[in-house]
Amino acid sequence: MFVVTNQEMRAMDSYAIDTVGIPAMVLMENAGRAVAEEVAAFGEGKLRRWAILVGKGNNGGDGVVAARHLIEAGYSPTVIYIEDPVGWKGESATQSAIAASFKVPSLIYHNGIIDWRDYDGIVDALLGTGIRGIPREPYAQMIRGANDSGLPIIAVDIPSGLNADTGEVSEPCIIAERTVALALTKRGLEQYPGAEYAGDVVVRPIGILQEWAEMLGVNTYMTDAVMFLKRFGFQPDERKRRQDSNKGTYGHVLVAAGSRHMSGAGLLCAKSALQSGSGLVTWALPEKLLEPMIGTVPEIMLMGLNDSGTGNWSGISAQSLIAVSENKRSMVIGPGMGRWEGDRLWLHDVWCHSSCTLVLDADALNMLADSDFDQWPRRSAPVILTPHPGEMARLCGLSVHEVQRDRIELARGFAKKDGVIVVLKGARTVTAEPNGAVTINTTGNPKMATGGAGDVLAGLIASLIAQGFPAEQAAVYGVYLHGEAGDRAAAARAFSRSITAGDIIDEL
Missing domain, CATH: 3.40.1190.20 (Ribokinase)
Incomplete structure (x- = not known):
């Protein structure tokens, strides 16, 4: 029903954490689990080896959590960090440390380290909804490599390089077959050209209620049965x-x-x-x-x-x-x-x-x-x-x-x-x-x-x-x-x- 901007989504996150009292780690855990379930279901579960491309923000933290849950489900993910997670802060740093304790396979990216033939698919958890402008290196290089690999890509919340508010795309921008939108869909996923780069958009709940959107002043909607009725x-x-x-x-x-x-x-x-x-x-x-x-x-x-x-x-x-x-x-x-x-x-x-x-x-x-x-x-x-x-x-x-x-x-x-x-x-x-x-x-x-x-x-x-x-x-x-x-x-x-x-x- 609701469609949100990056700022509106941040306001809902803050409300969930600061007012309702849901810890940020719980939201990230829910998000990563939702992504893992979508990855596991993709291709009827036949794709087992996944490259999880991880940036240093919360989007990357969601990807790390997804990798851990995929291992629990019997899949073979590899976390590919855009940079060494040592020195990271916040929930993403904590999730990286947990993944290390779980012995989740990981690499730190540099040119030539990824052989895409080792994987069946890619999870894009590089850049989140708050990114504006053209992705800088080494993000740009990794995005181009993922697009050129020929492998199916599942984006976490939004394809990296896509403007979450307008649907504008940068060069480069991840071309996803599926995007797992967390809590609510984003404007950029529902307007062209962004909708084309997002592929099939699946909205997954993570513990944030739709009703909070209206309470916080969101007034952009999608036509569906719930919207017409409400x-x-x-x-x-x-x-x-x-x-x-x-x-x-x-x-x-x-x-x-x-x-x-x-x-x-x-x-x-x-x-x-x-x-x-x-x-x-x-x-x-x-x-x-x-x-x-x-x-x-x-x-x-x-x-x-x-x-x-x-x-x-x-x-x-x-x-x-x-x-x-x-x-x-x-x-x-x-x-x-x-x-x-x-x-x-x-x-x-x-x-x-x-x-x-x-x-x-x-x-x-x-x-x-x-x-x-x-x-x-x-x-x-x-x-x-x-x-x-x-x-x-x-x-x-x-x-x-x-x-x-x-x-x-x-x-x-x-x-x-x-x-x-x-x-x-x-x-x-x-x-x-x-x-x-x-x-x-x-x-x-x-x-x-x-x-x-x-x-x-x-x-x-x-x-x-x-x-x-x-x-x-x-x-x-x-x-x-x-x-x-x-x-x-x-x-x-x-x-x-x-x-x-x-x-x-x-x-x-």
């Missing part, structure tokens, strides 16, 4: 309907989207809103497009707006859209809408004078990016922005690389500053709320990287709002359901390289 009061697979309901029970979505050259975006968005459960969906579109769209999806109501014969939104007044939005619970603006002279003022009018919840996507986001958005008034009704990294870069005046460097904090800062909900799309989409909470999504797959998938998401979120979900819940739940539908579509097309936006709609 934060929102329902399970993600609960989609029941009342027996005495009718179409009015499930709300009315307005989709303002599509233009002469991009009518499909509006159609996908409206169809998604309908398929995901809205009682009524109206698609507002330029009048010239009305006739070609009639009957395309007969269940969608079409509302042609006077476009002065252009087939585009440039001829449609903001007042006409505002009038249509009356009595609607939510409105999507932007997919396939295009840009025109004066569009920023047009959107500002809709922003100020419409009363329903807004979901702004695609071209509407680009209008915001070109405006003095920071000066716009706060709306009484919620606003959800659904940018991809390029759109987020324009909104923030940054490069895409800068956006991707720390997606969680960037989205959080924007949401808090402007009082909006931000759905920053991409692998592991993050949803940031004005109160500072951020949720990392766990569903979805690379086959969803296809045109129109974002239009489907915008319609889905608006549909959930119309059905009565609070905007924050609708955003988080919508992203989750969108990815889940994409996973089902991908599984049904196992041999295709991609799925289509229509495939995702079919699985909603």
Whole structure:
């Protein structure tokens, strides 16, 4: 459920030790035992000889404990110290001395001492979560050697060289097949590129309760059954309907989207809103497009707006859209809408004078990016922005690389500053709320990287709002359901390289 930074994890460690009274040695013992159990289970227990790469910090101490427990279980580990443990301090020094008494085989690293052919696998306990920047020598040399060995690597808490807070990777960085996250998962393990280097992440308890995270102010979450139940009061697979309901029970979505050259975006968005459960969906579109769209999806109501014969939104007044939005619970603006002279003022009018919840996507986001958005008034009704990294870069005046460097904090800062909900799309989409909470999504797959998938998401979120979900819940739940539908579509097309936006709609 919770995802923590290095600082947050340290605060939880301190609380466990200083307030609860759990000795640090007990936490390290629990951590090392958990790692040993994962190592023993890896490869169905057939890999017996393990090189335990040990740094001088607490991460290294966890590795030393793991080696001792592996010996007890009948395995053949060798501890390879990055430097002589004589002179170490704290719990790691104590564990090193205990390992010596147990006669755990060990080496002190220097260039050429490791023959990787002597081992079946590697445990990375070199650098912990607090490391920043590029690993120095001899750590860098050992990391390169481990990666080049061709052996499977299991990382303790986090792969060495990976930023625990952002997911940025240094050169070099351990490429793990599995990471044993201790107590809670770390942000860097759940955001790319870090998630790729971490491999399969397994969270193991060590005596620190999840409840302490909330008490200590952690407000970054992962979408799982526990999170939905504890934060929102329902399970993600609960989609029941009342027996005495009718179409009015499930709300009315307005989709303002599509233009002469991009009518499909509006159609996908409206169809998604309908398929995901809205009682009524109206698609507002330029009048010239009305006739070609009639009957395309007969269940969608079409509302042609006077476009002065252009087939585009440039001829449609903001007042006409505002009038249509009356009595609607939510409105999507932007997919396939295009840009025109004066569009920023047009959107500002809709922003100020419409009363329903807004979901702004695609071209509407680009209008915001070109405006003095920071000066716009706060709306009484919620606003959800659904940018991809390029759109987020324009909104923030940054490069895409800068956006991707720390997606969680960037989205959080924007949401808090402007009082909006931000759905920053991409692998592991993050949803940031004005109160500072951020949720990392766990569903979805690379086959969803296809045109129109974002239009489907915008319609889905608006549909959930119309059905009565609070905007924050609708955003988080919508992203989750969108990815889940994409996973089902991908599984049904196992041999295709991609799925289509229509495939995702079919699985909603």
